[in-house]
Amino acid sequence: MSTTRTAWSTASRGAPSRFDVIAFVLVLGLLAFFAAASKGVMAPISSLDVTPVSLDPWRLPYLVARSTLRMLAALSLSLLFTFTYATWAAKSPRAGRILIPVLDVLQSIPILTFLSVTLVFFMSLAPGRVLGAEIAAVFVIFTSQAWNMAFSFYQSLRTVPNELTEAARSFRLSSWSRFWRLEVPFGMPPLVWNMMMSMSGGWFFVVASEAISVGPTTVTLPGIGAYIDLAIRQKDLHAVSYAILAMLCVILIYDQLLFRPLVAWSDRFRFDSEPGAPVPSSWVLDALAGSRLIARALRRLRGFGRMLGAAVRVAPGSMSSDAAAANAENLDRIATGTVACLLGLAVWQAARFLAPDLGLHDLLSTLGLGAITAVRVFALIALASLVWVPVGIYVGLRPKVARVVQPVAQFLAAFPNNLLFPFAVAAIVAFKLNANIWLSPLMILGTQWYILFNVVAGASAMPGEMRHVSNNFHVKGWLWWRKIALPAVMPFYVTGAITASGGSWNAAIVAEVASWGDEHLAATGLGSYIANATTDGDFHRIVLGTVTMCFYVLLINRLLWRPLYYYAERKFRLS
């Protein structure tokens, strides 16, 4: 896959607007609300009684299946969210003005915070407690997948070629069939690509969410994450290896059974109508397409779709009359009023929740911790770039090598690297290394691959003529790197670095604290601050830490990555 996208690169462009601030406050207010609610219902719930997971490797297939199910459930939810939220944001410009910044903020919230503040809430909702925990886990995975999918689809909806929309309207397709026959197909290729990216992130959080303690509430859900948690507590490196092996198999199977077919299928929706590009293929898709049973099932499905379409039939794209316009304006006014009320409520709620227990001192100290984590992230990105950019360019310019390296790099990015943490932590414990330094590389263990495979993609996309020109003029050495290679991969590199940076902030919560048996390691930073607050069940500190991290991520995105992205896009994009 040579197209590379990041989640927010598709977000609205430009300087922060007041809507960003509104969105920020709204989302955080909501978080504070959940945290407060959780706090209230925490008392009656004692430790959860769950079947203990044993380290028998033969139980792994079952555990992996459970994890996979959670993953699929979350993916379906994410799709549902994408089709509704993104569509709403794209169809109603006024709604979009607030919905899109909200999405931007949601995206910068560390995923595990969603778990810590909603876990108890979800568990109190469901009658069976395990079910509640399951819902919470699925919700966490959902939060790790949904945002960038929604962004991608929103972007697609906004860029449907005008003439296609006009064609659909002039042939009087209802808005329902316009959605399914024009807009969804048009948005499909980037959406599938973003689903793949989401899955990569998702595995990480499946592992992280299956064994977690929020204060006195401990949840152990049968799954590969719980297995590895037990292996860590029992210091069993063999078990860790089994888990890794099982994960490898799952990801391979997922790729072959789900994503290859999806990518091959979505290729027909590519809009650029140029022939010649290699067509992705999948044996599974070929098999399915050849099956008569499937064909019959699809016909049924289509018939059902038509029925559904008839049921929700909307007037075929008629022009909004003045009355309807006035109506919409009124609705918008009501919506704006509601947003204002919610905003006030959110501020009040957050202030009430945070103010009594936390002072200026706490705020300053979390800001300081955030700075430490920021330094870590930047240092690691710089280090990884130093290594992977030259390697990526070298590989990308050699198609044969690239064909081997590219899927491996994508695979490594998809692999939940927290499965590998035990090895590193065991080594740090054994050699008595400084946790502040040596825990840091874990943050980038999984995310560095984004840099590699984006740079490889960039270098392979470099036109042959450009290479011939540099040969022709004998441009070599440092001059070649400076004037040709680095500019050519720049937009791709920035895309990769953005993804890596976002992932690393998220990983900080898991990577800055680690344990091996009874040994607990912690690096000073915002990640460990949030992680510890979660373990202690201290919701004030969870919210404060989250707000701070959100603030840092948004600030860095707005002030550094986003301008850099547009600069690279404008200046170096070939085409």
Add this chain to the structure above:
Amino acid sequence: MNANYKINADTQPLLDVVHARKSFIKGDGGELLVLDDVNLTVRPGEIVGLLGRSGSGKSTLLRLIAGLSKPSGGAVNYLGSPVTGPAEGISMVFQSFALFPWLTVYENVALGLEAMRLPRDEIRRRSLAAIDLIGLDGFESAYPRELSGGMRQRVGFARALVVHPNILLMDEPFSALDVLTAETLRTDFLELWSDGRMPIKGVILVTHNIEEAVQMCDRILVFATNPGRIVSDIQVAIPRPRDRNDPAFAELVEQIYVEMTAKKGRATARVSQTSGSGIDMILPRVSSNILAGLLETVAAPPFSGRADLPEIASELTLEIDELFPAAETLQMLRFAELEGGDIHLLPEGIAFADAEVDERKRLFARHLLAYVPLAAHIRRILDERRTHAAPSSRFLDELEDHMSPEVAEDTLRALVSWARYAEIFAYDDETGQFSLENPT
């Protein structure tokens, strides 16, 4: 004229556009008029051409008729009742084909019928008939990306015809095709039309190609810009099939050229009234290469300083969309005069054509500063400032008081490219700064 219909004043018009206006709200709340007081009647059996260059509102009018947008004033009546949305019986062929790349030829054609919720058998029968009619037999299962441009547009035609529309709207349907393919498609279309084999009663064709309009239409409505409006209504009485080498054909083409340049003269005067002749003059984006090339060609034999615009157009293979702005820019810069469908060079224009590169640049710079107020304005500000630099936003803001942001941007871009050629000031796109860094 379609064989099935006779001209009959009593026939109810298919379409009646009365005093239609269309305007858009500008960023500052002002109104931008793109279509002013347009009246148009289409009777059964007629092909009506809307001829004009880009920005004359002809595509906007087509979209009003298609029910894709709503007039700001006046009315569009189809078979006597107002058009309030995409109407059954009006279908459209698009410039960029607008095929759905994920549907096969057959599925693309069938789409309109599916939206009408017809029984499956009928959809199949009619789709195959339309595919057959338009010469796409054997391509039913092909995807658009596998087809050439000409074949893709045939799908566009089949898709529009399959719903049995009364009126077929065509938005520059041949302009994205190469010359040969376009000609074949036009001839095929006219043949089907003359034989009455298509289920349509009337056609509206938007085009900026004068010869295409003369070849295809029974009536040509010529549009002028700023705001878009109809300036003349020309009957084409040449019998079909029409031959481009027929003297009557060439004469009519010539006449329309005269019409368009003459009208343009008045239109310019009118623009001057509405949008001023100061810094708020709208500048077309014409490359200095085209300007120089046009001057050279007109100066050289066989034209030797005076040329017929149709001849120049075919000599340089320029569409009127490119030729007119170039010719008018030369007129604005006082290098040439336009009248009666001719362009003739002024002494300065001949001097330019004879000069070497540096002399040309000096000449161009002098005329640019003398006759384009915006150029002089920017230069003066740069001279006055101690830093000799100014941001483009400053001038864009000024321009946007008089025109839409897009037009302002285009005007400034046009000026930047001429100023770079003339070396009267420099512009850095990265920083958006004008400066005197590399002045002459």
